[in-house]
Amino acid sequence: MKMKKYLLLLCLIFSLNSIAQIAYQGFEQNAGDTWNVAFSTPPCTNGQDRWDYSTTLSSILPSAGAQFWGITDLNGNCGSAAGETMTFPNISVAGQVGVFISFDYNILGYDLNDDVFYTVVIDGVDQTEVQLIDGMNGGGVSTTGYATEMINIPNGTTTVGLRVRVIQNGPDFAGFDNFIVDANPCPNTTTYTIAGGWDNGLPNSTTAAIIAEDYSTTLANITACEITINAGATLTVNADQWVSSVNNIQIDGTLIIEHEGSLVQTDASAQVAVGASGSVEVRKTTPTLSPLGFMFLSSPMSGETRDGVYADAFRVINVVSSNFTVDPALETTDPMDPYFGAEIFLGPDNSFLSNYVASEALTPGNGLVVYPQASITDGNTSYDLAYTQGVLNTGDINYPIQYNGQTKNNFNLLGNPYASAIDMDLLIDANDMINEVYFWEHLTPPSNTIPGYLDNNYSMDDISVYTKAGAVGSGTAADNGGSAPGRYMASGQGFAIKAIEGGSANLLFSNSMRVVDNNDQYRNSEEKDRVWIRLHNEKYDLNSTSLLAFLPQASPKMDKGFDARRIGSSVSLFSKSVEGEALSIQATAAFDKAMQIEMGMASVVEENLQFSIAIENKEGVFANGQDIYLIDTYTGEVTHLNQNTYRFEAVNGMQDNRFVLAFEAPEQLSVSQNTLDASLRLFPNPAQEQFTIVASQELSLDRLTIRSMQGQIVKSLSLKDMQQQQTVAINDLPSGIYLVEIANKFTTTTKKLIVK
Numbered sequence: 160m161k162m163k164k165y166l167l168l169l170c171l172i173f174s175l176n177s178i179a180q181i182a183y184q185g186f187e188q189n190a191g192d193t194w195n196v197a198f199s200t201p202p203c204t205n206g207q208d209r210w211d212y213s214t215t216l217s218s219i220l221p222s223a224g225a226q227f228w229g230i231t232d233l234n235g236n237c238g239s240a241a242g243e244t245m246t247f248p249n250i251s252v253a254g255q256v257g258v259f260i261s262f263d264y265n266i267l268g269y270d271l272n273d274d275v276f277y278t279v280v281i282d283g284v285d286q287t288e289v290q291l292i293d294g295m296n297g298g299g300v301s302t303t304g305y306a307t308e309m310i311n312i313p314n315g316t317t318t319v320g321l322r323v324r325v326i327q328n329g330p331d332f333a334g335f336d337n338f339i340v341d342a343n344p345c346p347n348t349t350t351y352t353i354a355g356g357w358d359n360g361l362p363n364s365t366t367a368a369i370i371a372e373d374y375s376t377t378l379a380n381i382t383a384c385e386i387t388i389n390a391g392a393t394l395t396v397n398a399d400q401w402v403s404s405v406n407n408i409q410i411d412g413t414l415i416i417e418h419e420g421s422l423v424q425t426d427a428s429a430q431v432a433v434g435a436s437g438s439v440e441v442r443k444t445t446p447t448l449s450p451l452g453f454m455f456l457s458s459p460m461s462g463e464t465r466d467g468v469y470a471d472a473f474r475v476i477n478v479v480s481s482n483f484t485v486d487p488a489l490e491t492t493d494p495m496d497p498y499f500g501a502e503i504f505l506g507p508d509n510s511f512l513s514n515y516v517a518s519e520a521l522t523p524g525n526g527l528v529v530y531p532q533a534s535i536t537d538g539n540t541s542y543d544l545a546y547t548q549g550v551l552n553t554g555d556i557n558y559p560i561q562y563n564g565q566t567k568n569n570f571n572l573l574g575n576p577y578a579s580a581i582d583m584d585l586l587i588d589a590n591d592m593i594n595e596v597y598f599w600e601h602l603t604p605p606s607n608t609i610p611g612y613l614d615n616n617y618s619m620d621d622i623s624v625y626t627k628a629g630a631v632g633s634g635t636a637a638d639n640g641g642s643a644p645g646r647y648m649a650s651g652q653g654f655a656i657k658a659i660e661g662g663s664a665n666l667l668f669s670n671s672m673r674v675v676d677n678n679d680q681y682r683n684s685e686e687k688d689r690v691w692i693r694l695h696n697e698k699y700d701l702n703s704t705s706l707l708a709f710l711p712q713a714s715p716k717m718d719k720g721f722d723a724r725r726i727g728s729s730v731s732l733f734s735k736s737v738e739g740e741a742l743s744i745q746a747t748a749a750f751d752k753a754m755q756i757e758m759g760m761a762s763v764v765e766e767n768l769q770f771s772i773a774i775e776n777k778e779g780v781f782a783n784g785q786d787i788y789l790i791d792t793y794t795g796e797v798t799h800l801n802q803n804t805y806r807f808e809a810v811n812g813m814q815d816n817r818f819v820l821a822f823e824a825p826e827q828l829s830v831s832q833n834t835l836d837a838s839l840r841l842f843p844n845p846a847q848e849q850f851t852i853v854a855s856q857e858l859s860l861d862r863l864t865i866r867s868m869q870g871q872i873v874k875s876l877s878l879k880d881m882q883q884q885q886t887v888a889i890n891d892l893p894s895g896i897y898l899v900e901i902a903n904k905f906t907t908t909t910k911k912l913i914v915k
Contacts, residue, residue, distance in 0.1 A: 181258070182250050184338040185224045186212055194338060199244040203237035207330065210237040219334035222263040222305040227336035233327040242274075242326035247338060249280060249320035257344040257365065258312040260321055263305040267332040269294035275333070279310055280320035288324075299331065307337075311346075344406060345384035364405050370412065376400035376420070380675070388412040390436045396420035401579070401675040404429065408551075410437035418444040421579035421650065423673045424553045431550045441546040441578050443651050445531055450538035455599050455653025456529045457574015458521035462549020465515040469529060469544070473537075475515040476528040478572040480561035482511035485568060489727065494842050494853055495813045497761040500741040501727035502657065504570065504597075504622065511570075524558030524668055526572035526653030546651070552576040557665035560592055560658050569658035573666065580647040581672040584627050587720040589669065592662025595723035595744070596625045597655040598644050622728070628708035628721045628746035629689055647674060659719075688750045688779035690787060692800075692820070694732035694760060695771050701764070703732040704775055706744045707756060707820070713746035721746035731761045732772070735816065750780055750822075757837055758818040765811045772818075773804040790819040792837045815840060836908040839901055845913035846889060852901065853884045863887065864900040865912070873897065889914055 182194035213229030273294030349359035816837035
């Protein structure tokens with residue numbers, strides 16, 4: 160198989176505490192007192208009477224810090240017999256769980272009519288007043304030192320406030336200190352031992368889980384508020400199973416995450432700590448790789464190095480994105496060239512590739528090209544990898560994107576940095592520089608028949624692409640299980656983007672993107688009105704799939720995150736946006752059977768080939784029997800794809816508008832109209848001195864008429880001698896918008912022309 164000779168990209172120790180203090184008042188009169196307090200009577204000390212900041216009062220000392228709030232004889236010179244109040248204003252606890260208020264109090268000799276009350280205010284509404292102290296005669300009521308009152312606040316509360324009312328008649332004493340608003344999302348604890356199981360039942364999102372002895376998820380998946388693995392204990396997360404912790408994970412024993420097992424932390428601030436006796440091992444197994452086969456990989460551990468996990472790999476390559484440019488030989492302006500309008504992962508040399516050969520750090524979020532084999536002749540087996548250095552990546556990870564001009568040059572190789580799958584729809588939504596996500600599957604063995612700067616080069620047919628509309632794979636299926644990527648990206652999986660120019664400086668990964676399952680990368684997303692159309696050549700086993708998704712949130716124009724330009728693979732089947740972009744994935748508006756979709760194909764194989772077009776997969780309305788017709792605009796032949804496969808011959812090059820996909824049985828006139836319109840293109844457009852009419856097949860045309868927008872004929876000429884293109888001079892036309900009518904004996908088509 161001979162192809163045009165262009166270079167191919169080398170396809171390319173600390174303690175954790177989950178209690179989070181929200182506000183504090185310790186009567187220290189400094190910046191640490193973040194929960195303001197107001198007093199019904201201003202601070203007052205008069206003789207033995209007190210309603211005031213204090214450092215000592217009788218036997219009462221502060222419970223924390225250097226000061227507390229001291230009270231003596233409120234019906235004397237400070238305060239009144241009716242009592243006095245401390246008011247703590249409403250503060251926000253929105254989004255917090257496990258919120259509670261606590262304060263310390265020390266009471267000495269409260270007798271009849273000496274009382275303490277408090278009222279909690281939730282979302283601005285006073286709750287029932289609670290009597291904390293009820294004084295009594297006969298020696299009064301005293302506490303043994305400070306006592307602590309704890310008040311749990313319902314989850315979902317937005318604001319909380321507090322009032323404390325004290326009635327004190329006579330020379331008795333009280334001290335108040337340490338008013339705190341905290342969030343303790345893990346108020347319960349359960350501990351696992353082999354003999355006893357969970358001593359307080361299975362953990363859940365409000366229960367801290369303590370792994371005291373060896374535990375495997377073959378017993379059950381774990382959801383916990385936080386997790387501690389004690390020294391000497393091992394927690395094993397098996398394939399297709401998971402452990403989820405809302406908050407922190409403390410590892411003093413051993414954590415093992417098997418291939419396709421998942422560990423997830425959901426809170427944005429959740430941390431992982433590995434103690435002196437702790438260890439973590441994330442195990443990954445590659446598909447079967449032939450000699451010189453490689454993968455795009457990324458580390459789920461913070462301190463991993465090249466000579467750690469990839470010590471046995473004969474080659475590890477980093478992509479220096481700022482050095483990547485598309486091969487100038489492929490930047491064609493010829494609409495008949497098979498690379499016209501395609502997304503290219505080809506460079507003029509290997510200056511953007513850098514070898515890792517020693518102890519280079521594996522940066523979280525960075526993708527690497529990894530050959531896990533021991534040598535260039537090793538292969539035809541899978542390889543076990545173990546990430547062990549540092550701690551598990553968690554929380555927000557910002558990876559710097561390198562821009563090198565226009566989107567076509569902004570190739571960045573990235574990777575899932577977590578020990579769990581991530582939702583690519585959320586990844587796309589969170590990052591303004593991502594339109595689509597590209598994957599590499601090593602499906603085609605390297606060969607010296609594929610052009611490039613190496614003795615054995617790689618095929619760009621092995622790149623697949625994902626958008627929120629779905630996914631297509633542009634390679635051939637292989638024994639190692641090649642398939643189109645689904646919505647979820649596996650842990651450690653590398654991927655590529657062509658960063659949209661003008662996007663943010665950093666790409667964001669976050670815990671909110673993580674999911675507990677789907678850690679095998681290739682899963683189907685939810686059903687939509689979608690159809691996959693497949694182009695196949697039997698001689699060389701070449702394939703290309705085009706996806707059409709009919710979604711209410713999409714439009715016929717290019718939609719960020721939904722549409723993906725075609726890749727410049729050996730053969731390519733694509734649909735056309737209204738702007739004329741050639742797309743491998745097209746999301747358009749909600750399905751209407753009156754719609755018609757323009758499609759084309761391209762081949763870089765320098766010979767005439769036999770092809771077939773058929774439905775590969777269908778969902779939604781198409782799975783329920785909706786008719787799909789393929790119209791060949793070269794021949795006028797109509798094929799009902801629900802019932803038959805269309806077979807045809809095509810030459811090397813671009814056949815930009817050869818097909819129309821329709822969903823109603825076409826009438827002959829509409830087919831003729833579509834045939835003429837789809838077969839013609841004006842180029843360039845906008846134009847200045849001249850433009851060219853390009854036909855994707857030999858047509859019998861009669862005439863060309865150019866009209867102003869007011870309908871006036873400004874130019875007319877015969878097209879009877881035109882073969883497949885003809886140039887028209889327009890240097891005598893003023894700038895503006897014109898209508899170009901092209902006619903044959905059956906019909907007329909009109910195209911818009913912009914003259915600069």
